[in-house]
Amino acid sequence: MTRRPQRTCVGCRRVDDPAHMRRYVLVDGVVVADPTGSAAGRGAHVHPDDECWRRAVAGGFARSFRQRVRVECSESDSSPTR
Numbered sequence: 474m475t476r477r478p479q480r481t482c483v484g485c486r487r488v489d490d491p492a493h494m495r496r497y498v499l500v501d502g503v504v505v506a507d508p509t510g511s512a513a514g515r516g517a518h519v520h521p522d523d524e525c526w527r528r529a530v531a532g533g534f535a536r537s538f539r540q541r542v543r544v545e546c547s548e549s550d551s552s553p554t555r
C-alpha cells in the first residue's frame with residue numbers, strides 16, 4: 474500500500490490528500506490556478522470550498538508563498554477543465 478502524499482490547505486490548514494484540493498502556483502507575484510497540478514514551483518493547496526478560498530485569499534496564500542501576493546482568479550475560475 475502506497476502512502477499518499479499529504480498537503481496542508483492554506484485556507485483551513487487541515488492536512489488532506491491533494492487530490493481533494495486545488496493547487497495554485499505563484500507566477501510573477503500573482504496566484505494562478507494550476508488545474509493540472511503539475512506546474513513548476515512552489516504550490517499552495519486549497520479545498521474547493523468557499524470558506525477555504527476566502528481564508529486563502531485573506532492571507533493563506535501570502536503565508537504559504539512567504540510574500541505579498543495578488544489574487545486575480547476566483548474560486549470558480551479554478552474549476553478543472555474537462
Ligand SMILES: [Zn+2]
Pocket residue numbers: 482483484485486487519520522525
Ligand atoms: Zn481547506
